[in-house]
Amino acid sequence: MKKHKDLLQVLKANNMRITPARRFLLQFILDSKKHAGIKTGQITLKSITRFMEKILPGVNRSSIYRNIEAFKKLDIIQEISLPSGSFFQYVFDCKVHHFYICKSCGKASVGNEKLFNKIEAALKDIHGFAKANLSIVFYGYCSKCGH
Amino acid sequence: MKKHKDLLQVLKANNMRITPARRFLLQFILDSKKHAGIKTGQITLKSITRFMEKILPGVNRSSIYRNIEAFKKLDIIQEISLPSGSFFQYVFDCKVHHFYICKSCGKASVGNEKLFNKIEAALKDIHGFAKANLSIVFYGYCSKCGH
């Protein structure tokens, strides 16, 4: 797993400057990725702004929004959008292509890679979609929320 | 395909009143569904508010938002969320469970139903997801946007 320093290199490589706001934002993102699996409500715009207002009160909201967008473009994080709202995931060294998300509790989990590959192949046959850069999201009700 | 009148019946059946705003909103939704396939940028909150401000200038934003939520609950429309924004689809008489969406141009198309059923079965085996109410969204690049 990549570390803070590696990510700073990514910024530099993309002609982006290292600012206090970016350091802290990166650290926040890295810290949120403590478990192998993906948990609910990890990184949201709300949690980020709450954190930043606490740690770096000087930072303006607009900078946070702009940096989140920038990190998305660099594929440091990935945005998962649901009707109930969006959240972000650290995916720099392990880009996730296949999740399943519970419509009820919002829990997002990484899907089975073998299944993903099979589906990807089937998709390629049937639809006009290129294989590269495909990602799949399943929405359903998890065993806990059942019904 | 259901018509305006049928939808009004749905509202009544759910103890909801017929107001001018709802009439026009329903009509807007029905009008946007002129083709069999699903096209880009059809119904967004922006397009709705623009339309309503033109046709019924008196209607408040909050009423529009609340009615959109209400129509979602009644499964008259379905919300598709993407990092680039959300849009809505009329799905009352043809609820769509399976799409593919181009990450580049945003074009959303209805997926192949046979494939959907196969995937659904595989999912049920592998994940802890209940079969009911499953929906699947594929993100990728369409043949037009390529790569």
Add this chain to the structure above:
DNA sequence: AGTGCTATTGCAAAATGTTGCAATAAACCC
């Protein structure tokens, strides 16, 4: 360390969403 270039920020104003509450008007009965 000082200088120059320019990416980034803060700021302010606007756009877009959300919420509680009192006023309004659909719908039903007579």
Add this chain to the structure above:
DNA sequence: GGGTTTATTGCAACATTTTGCAATAGCACT
């Protein structure tokens, strides 16, 4: 039509997100 009930609306205040622009501060070069 007039009266009653209550779902719906408009309003106002607030929260969130977006945008243009001038000021700031990273960074490269000396």
